[in-house]
Amino acid sequence: DQQVKQNSPSLSVQEGRISILNCDYTNSMFDYFLWYKKYPAEGPTFLISISSIKDKNEDGRFTVFLNKSAKHLSLHIVPSQPGDSAVYFCAARGDFGNEKLTFGTGTRLTIIP
Amino acid sequence: KAGVTQTPRYLIKTRGQQVTLSCSPISGHRSVSWYQQTPGQGLQFLFEYFSETQRNKGNFPGRFSGRQFSNSRSEMNVSTLELGDSALYLCASSLATMRTDTQYFGPGTRLTVL
Numbered sequence: 001d002q003q004v005k006q007n008s009p010s011l012s013v014q015e016g017r018i019s020i021l022n023c024d025y026t027n028s029m030f031d032y033f034l035w036y037k038k039y040p041a042e043g044p045t046f047l048i049s050i051s052s053i054k055d056k057n058e059d060g061r062f063t064v065f066l067n068k069s070a071k072h073l074s075l076h077i078v079p080s081q082p083g084d085s086a087v088y089f090c091a092a093r094g095d096f097g098n099e100k101l102t103f104g105t106g107t108r109l110t111i112i113p
Numbered sequence: 114k115a116g117v118t119q120t121p122r123y124l125i126k127t128r129g130q131q132v133t134l135s136c137s138p139i140s141g142h143r144s145v146s147w148y149q150q151t152p153g154q155g156l157q158f159l160f161e162y163f164s165e166t167q168r169n170k171g172n173f174p175g176r177f178s179g180r181q182f183s184n185s186r187s188e189m190n191v192s193t194l195e196l197g198d199s200a201l202y203l204c205a206s207s208l209a210t211m212r213t214d215t216q217y218f219g220p221g222t223r224l225t226v227l
Binding site: 004006036041042043044045046049089091093095096099100101102103104105106 | 154158217
């Protein structure tokens with residue numbers, strides 16, 4: 001039962017353009033969402049997060065949008081840079097008793113110079 | 114400050130054997146979590162330890178176990194290995210709780226079961 005889904009296994013974007021990575025979830029008890037980036041041979045690195053009380057959070061070139069009614073979140077990267085090429089994981093967690101991070105299967109982003 | 118370290122980085126075992134993986138958290142971090150990453154499955158939560166006690170547990174069989182020592186270092190053990198246990202095992206540490214604190218991941222241990 002995949003409670004966090006990333007339906008696009010891969011995405012290619014031209015350098016300088018916007019990259020949009022999508023994530024859907026099914027568990028309405030999730031109240032905190034995170035994005036992690038992973039390079040080969042390294043562990044995932046925290047990128048940005050958003051609480052369910054917000055619908056948008058920005059950090060430099062990275063913005064995460066949350067649509068609770070649709071149970072959907074997205075990560076926007078503007079402008080995309082070659083160093084952004086990596087696998088991006090969406091993750092979610094809930095309140096006490098449901099604290100563990102539930103990850104999606106990842107989206108491999110390739111930035112084309 | 115040194116990051117999360119995991120040893121060994123690579124391991125090859127045969128079916129039926131057991132294996133122990135080690136994780137040293139960031140200095141000062143008291144929560145250690147373990148994840149299994151397999152192709153097509155993403156990262157799946159195994160368990161979390163805090164102050165030498167298992168605080169959260171995922172949906173894995175009892176062959177998967179762990180422990181945490183007084184210095185917050187953690188070990189994960191898998192007994193009676195199966196082919197399906199081949200995966201990247203990731204350890205993550207956080208200050209006190211995975212609920213509110215950012216988790217920092219180690220590079221992982223790549224386990225291959227033949």
